Amino acid sequence: xxxxxxxxxxxxxxxxxxxxxxxxxxxxxxxxxxxxxxxxxxxxxxxxxxxxxxxxxxxxxxxxxxxxxxxxxxxxxxxxxxxxxxxxxxxxxxxxxxxxxxxxxxxxxxxxxxxxxxxxxxxxxxxxxxxxxxxxxxxxxxxxxxxxxxxxxxxxxxxxxxxxxxxxxxxxxxxxxxxxxxxxxxxxxxxxxxxxxxxxxxxxxxxxxxxxxxxxxxxxxxxxxxxxxxxxxxxxxxxxxxxxxxxxxxxxxxxxxxxxxxxxxxxxxxxxxxxxxxxxxxxxxxxxxxxxxxxxxxxxxxxxxxxxxxxxxxxxxxxxxxxxxxxxxxxxxxxxxxxxxxxxxxxxxxxxxxxxxxxxxxxxxxxxxxxxxxxxxxxxxxxxxxxxxxxxxxxxxxxxxxxxxxxxxxxxxxxxxxxxxxxxx
Amino acid sequence: xxxxxxxxxxxxxxxxxxxxxxxxxxxxxxxxxxxxxxxxxxxxxxxxxxxxxxxxxxxxxxxxxxxxxxxxxxxxxxxxxxxxxxxxxxxxxxxxxxxxxxxxxxxxxxxxxxxxxxxxxxxxxxxxxxxxxxxxxxxxxxxxx
Numbered sequence: 001x002x003x004x005x006x007x008x009x010x011x012x013x014x015x016x017x018x019x020x021x022x023x024x025x026x027x028x029x030x031x032x033x034x035x036x037x038x039x040x041x042x043x044x045x046x047x048x049x050x051x052x053x054x055x056x057x058x059x060x061x062x063x064x065x066x067x068x069x070x071x072x073x074x075x076x077x078x079x080x081x082x083x084x085x086x087x088x089x090x091x092x093x094x095x096x097x098x099x100x101x102x103x104x105x106x107x108x109x110x111x112x113x114x115x116x117x118x119x120x121x122x123x124x125x126x127x128x129x130x131x132x133x134x135x136x137x138x139x140x141x142x143x144x145x146x147x148x149x150x151x152x153x154x155x156x157x158x159x160x161x162x163x164x165x166x167x168x169x170x171x172x173x174x175x176x177x178x179x180x181x182x183x184x185x186x187x188x189x190x191x192x193x194x195x196x197x198x199x200x201x202x203x204x205x206x207x208x209x210x211x212x213x214x215x216x217x218x219x220x221x222x223x224x225x226x227x228x229x230x231x232x233x234x235x236x237x238x239x240x241x242x243x244x245x246x247x248x249x250x251x252x253x254x255x256x257x258x259x260x261x262x263x264x265x266x267x268x269x270x271x272x273x274x275x276x277x278x279x280x281x282x283x284x285x286x287x288x289x290x291x292x293x294x295x296x297x298x299x300x301x302x303x304x305x306x307x308x309x310x311x312x313x314x315x316x317x318x319x320x321x322x323x324x325x326x327x328x329x330x331x332x333x334x335x336x337x338x339x340x341x342x343x344x345x346x347x348x349x350x351x352x353x354x355x356x357x358x359x360x361x362x363x364x365x366x367x368x369x370x371x372x373x374x375x376x377x378x379x380x381x382x383x384x385x386x387x388x389x390x391x392x393x394x395x396x397x398x399x400x401x402x403x404x405x406x407x408x409x410x411x412x413x414x415x416x417x418x419x420x421x422x423x424x425x
Numbered sequence: 426x427x428x429x430x431x432x433x434x435x436x437x438x439x440x441x442x443x444x445x446x447x448x449x450x451x452x453x454x455x456x457x458x459x460x461x462x463x464x465x466x467x468x469x470x471x472x473x474x475x476x477x478x479x480x481x482x483x484x485x486x487x488x489x490x491x492x493x494x495x496x497x498x499x500x501x502x503x504x505x506x507x508x509x510x511x512x513x514x515x516x517x518x519x520x521x522x523x524x525x526x527x528x529x530x531x532x533x534x535x536x537x538x539x540x541x542x543x544x545x546x547x548x549x550x551x552x553x554x555x556x557x558x559x560x561x562x563x564x565x566x567x568x569x570x
Contacts, residue, residue: 025523032435032519047490053459053498059528135490155493155517157524213450213487244450244487367455389455392465 001030002037010165018068022161029158030169039170043126044074044163045119047135048156049106050368057102059157063164064105071166075114075124077136078365079103083115085362089371099369109164115363116337118233118305120147123339128255133168135159137246138304138385141236144247146229148255150174153246173247179256180265181218181249184272185211187280192223194277194421198234198310199402200284201227202384203420205235207283209243211273218263220251221275227253230307237304238384277422284420287387287400290378292417296399296409297376300366302335303386310403311336311344311353317407318356326357326410331373338362357410367393380409430538430545432510432558436522438534439556441563442507445479446548447471453492453517462504480554481506482538482546486515496521501529508554510536512543 009015010023030038048056080099081091107113114123119134120142126132126149134140135154143149152172154162162168172178185208194200208217217239227235232253239245249257257263301314314334326332334353336344341362344350354360359371366372366386372379372394379390380399387398399415409415449470451457456466462477477499486492496518499505509518519535526532536558538546546552551563 021527025520025527028523029516029520032523033514033516048494050491053494053501055497055501055528056494058501059497059524062528137490140490152516153490155490155520157493157497158516158520159490241452244485391467392455 001027001035003027007038007167017066018063019164021063021066022068022164023167025158025161026165026167026169030171033169033171035169035171037170038167039131039174040166041072041131041133041162041168043072043124043130043132044070044159045077045134045136045139046074046106046111046159046163047077047154048160049076049102050078050080050365057098060102060105060109060160063160064108068109068164070110070163072163073124074111074163075119076106076111077115077117077119077139078368079115079363080368082362082364082369089361091370095370109160111163114337114339116305117365118307118337121305121307121340122337131174133159133162137240138233138237140246141240141248142233144173145236145249145254146232153244179247180216180267181263181269182215182271183212183217184260184264184269185217185219185275186272187219187221187275189277190221190223192225195223195227197402198228198230199382199400200421201231202234202238202382203284203287204280205238206242206287206384206388207275207279208248209239209241209245212245213243215271216247216249217245218249218251218257218260218269220260222250222253228309230309233304233307234384238388241385241388281420281422284400284422287384288398289391290397290399293414294378294397294399295413296330296378296380296415298331298333298372298379299406299410300333300335300372300379300381300383300386301403301406303366303381303383306334306336306340308340308343308347311340311347311349313403314407315349315352317404318352321407321411324411327413330410330413331376332358332410333361333366333371334358335361335365380406380415382406430542430560432536432538432542432554432560434534434556434558435519435537436526436532436535437556438508438532440480440508440534440554441552442478442480443551444482444546444548445471445474445476446482446546448484450483450485450487452487453495457495459495459498462499476506477504479506480508480510480546480552482510482543485511485513486518490517492517493521493524497525500525500532505533508534508536510538510543510546512538512540
């Protein structure tokens with residue numbers, strides 16, 4: 001593989017142990033992937049900062065103790081606790097200590113303490129065509145597909161190695177030829193009213209992820225309106241959970257797909273698949289595995305982190321209930337990045353939501369932080385990603401529905417029997 | 426094993442163990458418990474089984490990018506598979522093994538299999554894999570109940 005003179009100096013240890021370690025991981029990954037050269041990147045997003053285990057701390061400590069420093073602007077995904085409010089969330093102090101040490105080590109490396117899995121909703125949004133190195137599967141899908149930036153799905157630890165060296169293997173979605181659509185999904189008989197919630201797009205994403213596997217899907221036949229950022233976020237997060245979707249195109253919606261021919265770069269996709277209303281409705285139903293009408297113990301919103309618009313939708317849903325409060329035995333958790341929470345506070349949205357009884361959790365995630373009550377047996381969510389991971393990670397059953405249905409469930413204690421949008425007439 | 430099976434080494438090393446073969450990809454994060462090596466993805470056909478010490482053969486690793494962290498931890502605590510064989514390149518798996526080698530000086534080998542090579546690995550069979558990817562059967566698979 002071709003290396004620059006500077007790459008060689010780094011590998012020889014002339015720039016210190018942290019940089020040597022990081023580049024040697026990058027180079028070995030490039031060799032394993034058969035890359036002919038490395039590529040310089042302009043931005044990074046680190047997924048590896050959530051406490052997984054002792055090895056997470058060992059790795060970042062090794063880099064920080066050897067004076068490692070990121071060489072490009074680098075944002076951080078969730079840490080394992082709400083850094084300012086963990087005490088009131090009942091988090092074990094020794095767990096909190098380890099998680100804080102990981103957080104501090106990443107900050108010592110020069111990373112920006114954004115602590116969000118949805119970095120595209122805030123600071124440092126990547127530009128069209130920009131070469132970046134992002135971790136966190138939902139963020140990768142969004143950056144590639146919605147923003148048109150170029151990144152592979154950087155696994156934990158390659159992300160920080162890329163941030164320190166500014167170098168990545170020149171492979172995969174960094175290269176134009178690999179961004180062409182390979183599977184064409186034509187949605188049949190789309191009616192706008194079936195597609196008006198992010199939950200509908202999550203079900204759609206879950207279906208496409210399971211059908212496209214690791215291909216690059218292009219969708220057309222979509223309803224004739226512009227989906228919101230939250231809809232595209234919900235789609236990508238679900239598609240990256242049920243499959244390995246790192247890039248998707250939607251004709252007339254995403255920037256590399258003004259039309260079908262552009263998305264597939266002249267050659268027709270190798271596979272064409274019709275998506276029926278029946279399949280969409282089944283995909284919606286399959287996101288739930290709780291028995292109909294079983295009592296809901298917890299509600300999780302914000303997987304990925306809620307946007308300002310979702311704070312607005314939540315406060316409107318609460319307002320529609322009048323004086324009805326959350327049932328005392330239901331935990332209602334809203335996961336968000338600190339900047340979005342601050343905006344919601346300034347917008348006057350936060351107080352009514354917290355007074356109603358919802359708990360805002362900053363900086364972290366239901367799967368990396370012990371905030372969801374371990375006794376929770378049924379979790380209501382509007383997230384396809386959460387629905388996919390909650391059974392394994394939280395040992396809970398899932399009742400999937402819209403944000404409005406989740407709010408109602410918190411008040412009545414049961415998820416309303418909501419028909420999948422595509423099943424209604 | 427009728428014909429010699431040759432796997433392509435991605436992270437080099439020799440391995441020995443009983444094959445645990447699944448035709449379903451897995452997300453290591455959320456799919457395998459990093460403290461025990463047990464498969465916890467309820468949708469996976471080998472749910473409840475342990476990958477520790479096995480030659481874990483599967484089409485690929487999918488889903489969240491935290492898979493490498495799970496493998497690194499399993500290697501650290503000695504509950505990793507003896508080797509991982511995938512049909513498709515799986516960067517999270519490769520990375521977990523590389524970082525383990527750089528950080529702890531110990532690792533597990535990772536191999537890529539062709540379709541035929543993958544089919545030739547029989548579930549439950551004990552095999553040796555040489556550093557160059559040459560597979561040798563040690564004992565036949567116990568008949569599955």
